Amino acid sequence: MVATLLNLMDGVSTTDGVLVIAATNRPDSIEPALRRPGRFDREFEIGVPSPKQRLDILRTLLRNMDHCISDMQVQQLAMATHGFVGADLASLCNEAALGCLRRYSKFRVSCHGLGSCEMPITYVGQSGNNMEGMEGGSDLRDISSSSSDSTSSCKLPDSTEMVSQITANIQNGINNNSEGLSLVKENCLLSLVFEDFEKARMKVRPSAMREIILEVPKVNWEDVGGQREVKTQLMEAVEWPQKHQDAFKRIGTRPPTGVLMFGPPGCSKTLMARAVASEAGLNFLAVKGPELFSKWVGESEKAVRSLFAKARANAPSIIFFDEIDSLAVTRGKDNDGVSVSDRVMSQLLVELDGLHQRVDVTVIAATNRPDKIDPALLRPGRFDRLLYVGPPDENDREEIFRIHLSKSPCSSDVSLKELAHLTEGCTGADISLICREAAVIALEESLDAEELAMCHIKTAIRQARPSEIQLYQELSAKFERLVHSSSVEKKLGSQQCSTRFTGFTFWQTVIKPVSELFGGLAKQPS
DSSP states (O other): OHHHHHHHHHHHTTSTTOOOOOOOSOGGGSOGGGGSTTTSOOOOOOOOOOHHHHHHHHHHHHTTSOBOOOHHHHHHHHHHOTTOOHHHHHHHHHHHHHHHHHHHHHHHHHHHHHTOOOSOOOOOSSOSSTTTTSTTHHHHHHHHHHTOSOOOOOOOOOHHHHHHHHHHHHHTTOOOHHHHHHHHHHHHHTSBOHHHHHHHHTTOOOGGGTTTOOOOOOOOGGGSOSOHHHHHHHHHHHTHHHHOHHHHHHHTOOOOOEEEEEOSTTSSHHHHHHHHHHHHTOEEEEEEGGGGOOSSTTHHHHHHHHHHHHHHHTOSEEEEEETGGGTSBOTTOSSSSOOHHHHHHHHHHHHHSSSSOOTTEEEEEEESOGGGBOGGGGSTTTSOEEEEOOOOOHHHHHHHHHHHHTTSOBOTTOOHHHHHHHTTTOOHHHHHHHHHHHHHHHHHHOTTOOSBOHHHHHHHHHHOOOOOOHHHHHHHHHHOBSOOOTTTHHHHTTOOOOOSOOHHHHIIIIIHHHHHHTTSOSOOOO
């Protein structure tokens, strides 16, 4: 069959008026002989639409829909739909229309129960063909047309005319006030609003991301207690490049492209990654190290390439590697030198800082053992910022207690400041466990208990065992770069944050003791 197609393609050039056009989403699967000049002379890649192209597509789709959305809101929607193609945007509009129809149906049911909606229905909008040209649009027209026998044209009524009609009914002594208000409400319900698209966006995801997309819980910064400095650094790396692009261009620099968070388990590293993705509203690809490994040769490297290719195609996006130490282990440990982990690590280095630029793709990783990671991965340009997420200080612990205890009724004797003082050395996960155990202790005391008392929480604190953090504090001094988290700021004071060598440190640790020993022969460097 391929040979026949090749012969026919060669004969097309001798025939006037014949043009062959083909389309595919798997160009690498096509026979290479078909792609040479003389057969398919031109190849055009139709990629993911840019924000400006998405704006044009949305305007075209909304032209045939009844809506009350301003042009500014359409632009906002185009900027928020990262990675959406034309079919995804059509599905988004269809889902928004279905949500509007559900809202209208609930209103009709409630009105029929009160007997106050026996009236013709006027549709509000900008066009005469409601939902025409969209998938599922005919069904919506059938449903909406069956709700009333007197469907008029879909022109936006003049508010003055509507108010005059209602006022005239009242002046004529007809008790149609509730009927007029119902008419206004129905007109609003039958018109799409911006909130319909916001709700639909929570259900419709980019089709290219459905294979590996992770449903990120709605986590806000307020749900993460403490770690203010780490939050600031994450916002600078993720939110600032999207909201302040002109500022970066004006100053002549590029934003950080990689952030590695390390520290003891239970210090909200993963929670902060979810929070920054939720707050920024970007596509979020979450990967756990072992998920990329395969027993087949070459498949693991292919999975890494595919991951970054999808992130670039759906930019701006975030790739989050949880427990990256299981993926990016130090190379050369195996004697043969050709282990799967070595090949995956090499491919990861190429993707992070290779020929393909990571435009609008931010990589965030979390680990509690940075000493197990290959040093080549930690250099600037791959992970620009190494953030130590340490155990919370007293103020942070008080804030964490406030977050967790807000979900349970507490007695008036509960003192958050005292609880924060009693939990020295506890991590956020330890405090969460203490609050849950305190609730269980209260129920053990009485199944009719309605609130937590201070004695319940103190009992849970005595039973808890704080996490070991000494090892991680030593790692923080070795690996932390550019920023101190708020939990270690007081301990480190004004010391150098960078892991780079400084002459002053070398003077304090080596030269100065030698100079004192030999009578001041060595001179302090300027």
